[in-house]
Amino acid sequence: MKTVIYYFTGTGNSLAAARKVAAALGETELVPIASLAITPGTITPDADRVGIVCPVYDCGVPVMVARFAERLDLSGTKYTFAVVTMGGMGVSALHQLNRILRERQGRGLDAAFAVTMPGNFPPLARPPEGEKCEKILSKADKRFAEIAETIGSGRSVSPGFAPISGLVKALTYGPFAKGTHDASAAFSISDACTGCGTCARVCPTGNIEMPDDRPVWNQRCELCCACLHFCPTEAIQLHVMRGTKGRGRYRHPDLTVADMEAQR
CATH class of the missing domain: 3.40.50.360 (Flavodoxin domain)
Known part of the structure; x- marks a missing residue:
């Protein structure tokens, strides 16, 4: 079958x-x-x-x-x-x-x-x-x-x-769904950014551009946080709730950049 x-x-x-x-x-x-x-x-x-x-x-x-x-x-x-x-x-x-x-x-x-x-x-x-x-x-x-x-x-x-x-879900999903595409405004980039472009490569929606070798988020964010977790220098932060600075990163051990690029 x-x-x-x-x-x-x-x-x-x-x-x-x-x-x-x-x-x-x-x-x-x-x-x-x-x-x-x-x-x-x-x-x-x-x-x-x-x-x-x-x-x-x-x-x-x-x-x-x-x-x-x-x-x-x-x-x-x-x-x-x-x-x-x-x-x-x-x-x-x-x-x-x-x-x-x-x-x-x-x-x-x-x-x-x-x-x-x-x-x-x-x-x-x-x-x-x-x-x-x-x-x-x-x-x-x-x-x-x-x-x-x-x-x-x-x-x-x-x-x-x-x-x-x-x-x-009744309390939180509605506001999440309404605001997720505008969540780009909650991301920031520090001086630790090397301009490698990994964040743009792994974004499943193609939401990130790299003018002047610095990421810019547009309005198609799904809040999957792939950019956050894949950044090799942890230069990307998400400023919601407790924030992400010093709070760890994760991706499945079998996941590769190529796997993420294959989604688009």
Whole structure:
């Protein structure tokens, strides 16, 4: 059975999830959601199974992912699933995707999964390091194997009951979604910047330009923070909540600059 997995990633957790599930299922195509963002119109996958894999932002899905889901035509699909990766809570993101698909298709997700992975939003909490990080990743890998087995067998899995996650989403996701594209104003660059351009290369939306070898953020930010985490000198800071100076950085150990560039 042919499978297409659409994914969005900022620090590699969701790409790692998509790859693990795809490898176990076999005959699976991985398609970056960001590569479809500039293409107007309906998206009709040529596959029997369709999956969406993405991170959780403010207990919902990234804005780009929500808009992508609204454009999906799954009329020819037999089985639809979603996997969200999260540092804390976020099952409500699965309910959001399920609702979008129901409104668009008249049917929702056949299976929905939430997997804990290393948190990577430093303004909220320092990313885990060392052995703690490795344990989280190892546990997640085992979970991906279980998820792939469930998908392969065609079993149904509901998103589950998540009242606290739903409450947090109700309070925070609206302002996040409304302001995310303007979040560029919250980034700054220090004199530690070497002008290497890595931030521009890894941005999945192509939001960063490099005039005079200094990054400039435009109005297509998704707050994935890839620029923040990939900067080799930690010259980029995000000025929200507790800020990011001295609060650590994270990206999945298998993620490369080339992986990020491949999203566009």
